[in-house]
Amino acid sequence: MQPITLRGRAIVEGRCKAEALVSTTPISFLGGVDPADGKVAEKNHDLCGKCIKDKVLCFPHGHGSTVGSYVLYSLAKKKLAPKAIVNQKADPVVVVGAIIADIPMIDQIDITQIKTSDLVEVDVYNGFVKVLKRKES
Amino acid sequence: MYLTKEEERIYDGEFGWANQICMKILVRLGELFNATRLIPINSAHVSGVSYKTLGDAPSDFLEALANADARVKVKATLNPQSFDREYLCKKLPQYLCQKQLDIMTYFEKMGFTESLTCTPYYLENPKRGSHLAWAESSAVIYANSVTGAWTNREGGPSALAAAIIGKTPNYGIHKAENRQPKVLVKLEKQLQSEVEFGALGIFLGKILEDKIPIIQDLQNASKDNLKQLGAALASTGMVNMFYCETRDIKFSEIEKIKVETRDIKQTIEDLTTTSTPEPDLVFVGCPHCSLNEIKQASELIGNGKIKDGTEFWVCTLHYIKEKARKYVEKIEKSGGHILTDTCAVVTWTDKLGIETIMTNSAKTAHYAPTLNKAETIFAPLKECLKTAFKG
Numbered sequence: 072m073q074p075i076t077l078r079g080r081a082i083v084e085g086r087c088k089a090e091a092l093v094s095t096t097p098i099s100f101l102g103g104v105d106p107a108d109g110k111v112a113e114k115n116h117d118l119c120g121k122c123i124k125d126k127v128l129c130f131p132h133g134h135g136s137t138v139g140s141y142v143l144y145s146l147a148k149k150k151l152a153p154k155a156i157v158n159q160k161a162d163p164v165v166v167v168g169a170i171i172a173d174i175p176m177i178d179q180i181d182i183t184q185i186k187t188s189d190l191v192e193v194d195v196y197n198g199f200v201k202v203l204k205r206k207e208s
Numbered sequence: 209m210y211l212t213k214e215e216e217r218i219y220d221g222e223f224g225w226a227n228q229i230c231m232k233i234l235v236r237l238g239e240l241f242n243a244t245r246l247i248p249i250n251s252a253h254v255s256g257v258s259y260k261t262l263g264d265a266p267s268d269f270l271e272a273l274a275n276a277d278a279r280v281k282v283k284a285t286l287n288p289q290s291f292d293r294e295y296l297c298k299k300l301p302q303y304l305c306q307k308q309l310d311i312m313t314y315f316e317k318m319g320f321t322e323s324l325t326c327t328p329y330y331l332e333n334p335k336r337g338s339h340l341a342w343a344e345s346s347a348v349i350y351a352n353s354v355t356g357a358w359t360n361r362e363g364g365p366s367a368l369a370a371a372i373i374g375k376t377p378n379y380g381i382h383k384a385e386n387r388q389p390k391v392l393v394k395l396e397k398q399l400q401s402e403v404e405f406g407a408l409g410i411f412l413g414k415i416l417e418d419k420i421p422i423i424q425d426l427q428n429a430s431k432d433n434l435k436q437l438g439a440a441l442a443s444t445g446m447v448n449m450f451y452c453e454t455r456d457i458k459f460s461e462i463e464k465i466k467v468e469t470r471d472i473k474q475t476i477e478d479l480t481t482t483s484t485p486e487p488d489l490v491f492v493g494c495p496h497c498s499l500n501e502i503k504q505a506s507e508l509i510g511n512g513k514i515k516d517g518t519e520f521w522v523c524t525l526h527y528i529k530e531k532a533r534k535y536v537e538k539i540e541k542s543g544g545h546i547l548t549d550t551c552a553v554v555t556w557t558d559k560l561g562i563e564t565i566m567t568n569s570a571k572t573a574h575y576a577p578t579l580n581k582a583e584t585i586f587a588p589l590k591e592c593l594k595t596a597f598k599g
Contacts, residue, residue: 082236106265137343137363138256141266148268163237167365170232171269 075202077180081195082161085175088203089154091189092126093182094118099135100142100168109151127191127200128153129182133165143168155193157182157200209238209377210245218373226278230369237366238377247339247378250357251283252371253328254320255343256364258290258554259308261579266364267307270314273372280319281374285328287344288496288523290555292547299560318372324549325525327435327496329355339382341370345442346435346495346571352449354434358382361448381448389451389462390419396468398425401588405433406570407475408467409440415465418446422462426452432501439495440570479573482583486518487566490596491552492589493523494569499532501589502546506535508590512597514543519562520596523551542597553579568592 096117098104103113104123111118118130123146133139143165146152156169161178169176175195185191188206211219219235221228234246256262290308291297297305316322323331326344329351334340336356342348343362351357360380362370370376380386393412399405412421426434429452441447492505505522514520522539526548529536536546552565553572557580565576566585573586587595 082240101263101265106263136256136261137365138262138266140363140365141256141262141269144269145265161240163240163363163366166236166240167233167363167369170236171229171365 072205075184077184077200077202078198079157079177079180079200081198082166082176082178083169083174084195085155086194086196087127087154087175088190088192089125089127091185091187091191092118092121092123092128092153093185093187094130096130097132097134098130100133100139100164101136103135104142104146106142106145106149109146123153124151126153127155127157127193129157129180129185131159131182132162134162135164137164137167139164140168140171143172143174147172147174157185157193209235209243211235215246224276226273226276227372230278230372233366233369234373234375234377238379241377241379243377243379245378246373246375247382248374249282249341249370249376250334250338251285251328251332251340251342252280252367253285253287253340253342253344253347254364254367254371255287257287257311257315257324258550259304259311260290260554260556262311264307267311267314270311274314274317278318278372280371282371283332284320284371285331286315286320286322286324287326288324288550288554290550292550295545295547296550296555300556301559304556320371323525323527325496326551327525330496330498330525331527339376341367341376343367345448346439348448349438349442349450350435352381353438353451354431358387361442387449388420389422391416391421392462392464393421393423394464394466395423395425396466399429399433399472402433402436402568403476403570403586403588404472405429405437406440407472407479409437410444410479410570410574411467411471411475413441413443413445413447416445416447419463420447420449420451421465422451422453432498435495435498436570440574443571443574476586479570479586480584481577482564482585484564484583485595487564487585487595488517488562489519489521489552489557489564490566490592491521491523491572492568492592493521494551494553494567494572496551497522497524497528499528502528502532502535502539505589505593506538508593509539509542509544509597512542512593512599514596515598518596520544521552522546524548544596552576557582566592566595
């Protein structure tokens with residue numbers, strides 16, 4: 072396939088290449104993600120039971136308690152954090168979380184162009200997300 | 209965003225990791241909301257203190273900050289913790305209390321004052337027009353609406369960063385154009401008890417979105433009642449401010465909402481979830497009680513004695529408890545407890561066997577079913593005391 076390049080706004084600098092985990096639902100990190108194992112714990116969430124460790128985590132935006140920022144820090148300390156965060160519209164909880172946990176983050180990306188298990192490259196320095204390889208479906 | 213030379217040096221890490229990370233938080237948030245620069249603040253108030261609401265995740269970050277020599281630059285207060293030092297700490301499991309004490313060690317090391325309250329405006333009333341970085345939605349709305357200070361509704365981490373840097377980005381409600389009322393709220397009938405004020409807040413919060421209301425017929429409302437209104441409004445809504453005067457408004461140009469008596473009545477009914485007449489806990493002090501509220505409770509209790517199997521808590525801050533000495537003595541003699549530094553919502557009522565909470569606070573009645581896993585009875589102070597005391 073031809074790589075698809077999606078341009079966005081840099082939030083936290085960094086660069087990585089990893090598998091995407093894509094959600095259509097906002098994520099609340101406090102209560103929504105288990106800080107002990109990095110799995111989405113919120114019932115009825117489309118990622119429920121999925122582990123966010125080492126993924127390029129794509130979701131529309133965060134919501135819920137601002138304590139959620141600290142959950143991202145805690146996940147990073149336990150090496151359970153995502154490799155990068157890709158949002159449609161950044162919100163304060165996730166932005167602060169990504170800063171303190173030092174997780175590359177970019178927003179204003181059309182995440183509907185990315186599918187779970189796609190291999191994606193995130194380059195926040197240059198402000199883009201590139202879908203390199205689509206998972207065979 | 210424009211940064212001064214010194215701010216840039218902090219951003220680049222010349223003053224260490226703790227200052228750098230706090231500066232990054234402020235700058236990135238500022239950019240997100242189109243701030244143009246940082247402005248000095250008079251004080252910061254940090255939420256996310258109780259171990260019950262925080263859990264383990266934040267300890268790591270707070271510890272790292274404290275150990276990296278983060279120190280507050282302005283007067284910085286803290287929200288309530290999960291127990292008081294005289295009563296609840298002896299009834300709760302020791303391991304939970306220890307976790308809370310660890311969190312407090314980090315905050316103290318960073319220079320936060322030990323006043324653990326959701327009403328920092330009782331310690332020092334912020335000056336009209338002064339800029340603050342406060343978290344705790346009920347304090348934010350009170351500061352903006354009742355005392356006339358200017359603060360966004362910060363999250364725990366952004367208020368913490370502002371405390372360490374002593375500044376906040378100039379967006380949102382720090383700008384005059386964002387403090388304009390957008391909706392005129394007319395009341396069918398003047399509100400009487402604190403319960404009606406709270407119910408109005410719960411009701412409006414659900415329909416206002418982020419539009420600042422100007423509410424008619426509140427000019428004579430007490431500050432205690434406005435505190436209840438604001439706390440409830442911020443619980444269900446996104447607004448961080450309301451007006452209760454009718455100045456400078458061209459009413460023809462503004463959206464209007466009429467709140468009918470039956471809306472208030474229905475909201476009050478909905479905040480009671482059980483038909484049991486006997487709560488395990490009767491709780492006042494959400495937000496923390498003023499001196500006047502403690503005085504009222506003590507006078508209404510009279511010579512009453514607490515009923516068997518019922519707990520009565522008045523939650524407030526240490527400073528007010530000291531000032532209320534003679535009322536406190538009376539309430540304690542009647543079998544009630546004056547708890548400082550905490551409240552029913554941020555402590556583990558379920559671990560104390562409390563299944564039903566009666567309160568005059570709309571905010572508590574709104575949150576208790578989820579945060580305390582408790583049934584609620586929502587009623588004015590007078591009825592609360594009648595239920596808790598005999599004689």
